[in-house]
Structure formats: C-alpha cells, structure tokens
Amino acid sequence: MTVLYLDTPVGLLDFCQQIQNSSWLAVDTEFLREKTYYPQLCLIQIANDDVIACIDPLAIDDLTPLFDVLYQPKMTLVFHAARQDLELLLMHRQQLPDTIFDTQLAASVLGLGEQVGYGNLVKTVLNVDLDKAHSRTDWTARPLSTAQLDYAADDVRYLRSLYHQMQQSLTELNRTHWLADDFAALSDPQTYQADPETIWRKIRGAGKLKPRQLANLQQLAAWRERNAIQRNRPRRWILKDDVMLDLARFAPDSLTKLSQIRGLEPRDIDRHGQAILDVLEKASQIPKADWPVMLKPEPLTNQQEALLDALMALLRQFCDEQAISPAAVATRKDIEKLVRGETTIPLLKGWRKQIVGRKLQAFLQGKLVIHADAKQLIINEVE
Template identity: 45%
Template structure:
C-alpha cells in the first residue's frame, strides 16, 4: 500500500473521513528537541485499515482538524512506547488523545519483556525486518526524501497488524482489562506537567545532597526550569546539572565565589549572577521545616528481610504462572516500601492487586513469614501463555 504524504490543507481534509471510518488509528510522531526545551513536532504518521499517511505539520498552518479526530474518545489510538509521542501531542494541542493502546505495554503483558522496541516486536510477531537507516534523520529539515517518508510510514504500517494480533491474544488470555488499566495511566495529564518547584527531583545526583543544600537546589532548579521554558532551550544550555549541584553544595555568597565554581561561565555570571546569589541567600534563610528532604533508602533487615524474601517469592511465582516479568508486577523497591508500611504501590492497585497484591498483603498480616500459597491467575483458569 502506497503511503500518502500530506502537506496541504485540502489533502488533510480529504484524509480525515477515512480516519473517522475506523474505530482505531495507528499513530506515531517524529520530533526534534536537541536544541529546544519543548519537543518540535516535525511529522505525524497515521494508519488505518486502508491507508498509511505522513502528515507534515511544518507545511500546514493548522493541525486542529486532525487533532479533533485524534481526540475523539470513540477512536482508539494505537502507539508503541507512547509516552514521548503523547508528550509531543500534548504540547502541540494542549490535550491528550484517549483511549490509547500501547503495543509496548501489551507486549509486556503478553510476556515479551517490559521494554521491547518496535523493530524487535515487528520482527518477532510478523517476521519483518525494518530498515533503520534513517534513524538519525533531522526531521526538521525540508524537503523530506522518499526514503525518509517510507521509513516514517513503516512506524505505523506494521503497527496495525501488531495491534490486531495483540488485541486478540489479550482477549484470549483475559487480559484486555489489564491493558486498559495500564494505558489509562499514560493519558493522565499529571504525567506531562511539572511544577518548577519540583524540578529539583530531575537533577541527577540530588540524592547526594542534604539539609539546606536541597533547599538551595530547589530554588536554583526552579529558576532554571522557568528560564528554559521561557527561552525554549534545553535545561543543560541554561545551567548543567553538575553545576547546579556544586552551587547547592558550596552556596557562594558573592560574585567572586560564584565565578570560581566550574560551569559558571562569564555570560551566566554577567546576566544572572546577582540573581543566583539572591536565590541562594533566600533559600538558605528558609526555616528548616521548609527544606525538602530525600529519604535515604533503608534496606530491611531481620524479620523485614525475611518478609521481603517471601514477597519476592510470591511475585516471582505468580509472574511465572502468568508468563510475565516479575518486575511488571512489582519492583524490588516497591516490595521494600511495602514491607516498610507503604500501601501506595502499584502492586496493590487494579489487576496487580487481584493477581498478586492480595496474596502479598495476606503474607504481611500473617504471624510469620513462612511459605505462602501462590494464587491462581485472576480469571481462575490455568494461564495459556506457554
């Protein structure tokens, strides 16, 4: 099937009825963000039962008619590893398309591992080897070459058959609702918005700071986030993570001390030096009760260690019964938090609670941490994964 290249309003409007005619649409994006804070949507690929199209947003004045279709709640949007594509669409139109069927999530629920790539999935399910020669394309440059358009179109061309097979297999195994639950989390707007005051959590190495240092880092990271947002430049172009950490550690009190910190270049010092010193001083003057904190990881010992081992056996046994990775049910860190008294862990929500979480709670409430019976799969039937 020949793929369409859509770069005019008339061509886009002609495509939309075909998109509305099916209950699903395969979707992918190509974008650039190496030089920007926000992702720049450069190409949007869609496919249905009888078409494959690459839509060029750089040649179109408005994508609003297209977004109206993508935001239709009666049309399932099929993507692979959907998070980044959804982030791009959220930035482009301010909303998130739902419902979503993520074929990477579906693959994990069907036992293919948690992070299988699109090319590997197409190879495994369809026996097709995808051409990856255009993976380093600068998608913002025009004109696009036929090979680039064909490469982009393949990202949705085979997604259709992958979706059909996974949908049928999920239904056969009684796991369709699992997919629905996990994909619903992908379209939570909170995943795609972050308050500047929380940006310090993103700074690599923040776990190594303590006390007032974290208060300083919070102030500096919030400033950087706002600057990067306003200028639409990558965070590292404003100030690198390691420089923020060093500023938080040393808390310079004057321009000379600020200038001696590695990564504080002359331009930054001249334009923002006084303001950075003000931020540092204000953060250091905050009451101790307002300082952020990092809870150090406390490894369980004694009876808690025995409980953790028993929980891992429950999770591993049930994952083995279901033919999925144990980490898909719960990470070791989740189990550590569970033993430590936390109850806001994925294992205790939705389908995970039904297939393993209830057994985990029963184990924790028991008088001892001896052997426990592993529950049967949630549908009560032997799983047919193997």
C-alpha cells in the same frame, strides 16, 4: 501500500475525510528536542487498515482537521510507548484523547517483555526486521527522501498488525481490563506536567546534600525550570545538573565566588550570574523548619531482607504462572516498599494487585505458606 506524503491543507483535508469513520488509528510522531524544552513536532504518521500517511506539520500551519478526527469521542488511538507522542498532542490541542492503546504496555501483560522497543516487538510478534538506516535522521530537514518517509511509515505500518494481534491475545486471556488504569493514566494531563517546586527531587546526586543545601537546590531547580520553559530551551542549557549541585553545596554570594564554581562558564555568569545570586539569597531566607528533606529509609533488618527475598521468589512464581515478566509487575524496590508497609505502590493497584499484589499481601498476613520439593516452590493457603 503507497505511503501518502501530505504537505498541503487540501491534501490533509482530503485525507481526514477518508479516515474520519475509522474506529481506531495507529499514530506515531517524529520530533526534535535537542535544542528546546518542548519537543518540536516534525512529522505525524497515521494509518488504518487501508491507508498510511506521513503528514508534514512544518508545511501545514493548521492541523485542526486532523486533530478533530483524532479526538473523536469513540476513536481509539494506537501508539507504541505513547508518552512522548501524547505530550506533543497535549501541547497542540491542550487536551488528551479519551481512548488510548499502547502496544508497549500491552506487551508487558502478554509476557513479551517490559518496556520492549518497537523494533524488537515487531520482530517477536510479526517476525519482521525493521530497517534502522534512518534512525538518526534530522526530521527538521526538508525535503524528506522516499526512503526516510518509508522508514517513518514503518512505525505505523506494523503497529496496525500489532494492535490486531495483541487485542486478540488480550481478549483470549481475559486481560483487556488489566490495562485500563495504565491507559487512563496516559490520558491524564497531570502525567505530563513538571512541577518546578518538586523538580529538584529528580536531580541525581541530590541525596548527598544536607538540608540547608537542599533548600538551595530546590530554589535553583525551580528557577531553572521556569527559565527553560519561558525561553523554550533545554534545562542543561540554562544550568547543568552538576554545576547546580555545586552551587547548592557552596552557595557563593558574589560574582567572584561564582567564577570559582567548576563548569560555570564566564558567558553563563554574564547571562545568569546575578539571577543565580538572587536565587541563593532567597534560599538563605528560608526558615530551617521549611527546608526540604530527602527521606532516606532505615536499612532493612536481616529478617526484613529475608522476607524481601521470600516475596521476590513468590513474585517470580506468580508471574511464571501467568507467563509475565516479573519486571513488568514490580521491581525489588517496590517489594521493599511492601515490606516497609507502604500501600500506595503500583503493585497494589489494578491488574498488578489482582495477579500478584493481593497474594503477596496474603503471605504477609500469614494466609499463604510456602515449602518446596526438589524442583519447585509449592504454595498453599492456610485453612
């Protein structure tokens, strides 16, 4: 099938008229994020059963005709690992499509692997080896070669077949409804919005700081996030994580002391030095009662560890019965939270609760008992 390369408004409009009556469309994007906070959209690949197109957003200023088609109420958009593609759509349209199908999520409930890559999924399901020669392409460079466009088109060429086969498998196994909550989360704008006030919790190493130092880190991280958004620059270009941790730990109060922070370059001090000092001064005024806390749960007791091991064995047993990878349902940390009595965890929502979560709860409530023979676990309900 010939791949259309669309780089004019007229060509885009003609294509949109051709696909507007589709009930579904396979979608992928190429973007660059190395030098910006927000991803720069470089190419959009679209396909249905009849046509494949690569649309050049660097050449076409107004993508409204395309978005009008993608956002039709009854249109299903098919992605693989949809989050970054949807983030781009949200940026450009300020809303998200209503109906989404993600083949990576579908793979997890079909026993094809947790967070499986597109190439591996195509190989497993379709027995096709994808060309990886252009995986490091600079998608901002023009012109794009025929080989580069074919490589990009493969991301939707085989997505069509994956969609059809996985839809059929989900229907046959009566698992289509399992994915409703996961797909709905992808359509929620809150999924893609970073909160400057809580972004500090994602910084590796924050758990080693004292509460006073965490207050510094919270203010520094919020300042960096707003600065990165305003300037559209990567966070690390504003302030690296390890430097920010040292700033939070030592709280320098002068430009001279700032210069003693390892990794903080003179140009960084010239550009941001006074702003950093102002942020740290603001943090020093936060009352002790308002210092953030990195909650560290108490270690599990020996009995709780034994219970955790039993629940992990049950998890594997129940997932084996459904031919699903246990990692797609719950991690050991999820099970640990269950042992601690937490209820707001993915394991106790949607399809995960139906096939495993409620059974693990039943075991904790004494409603299931387990014993074994030489080959397997045997699970019985308590009468």
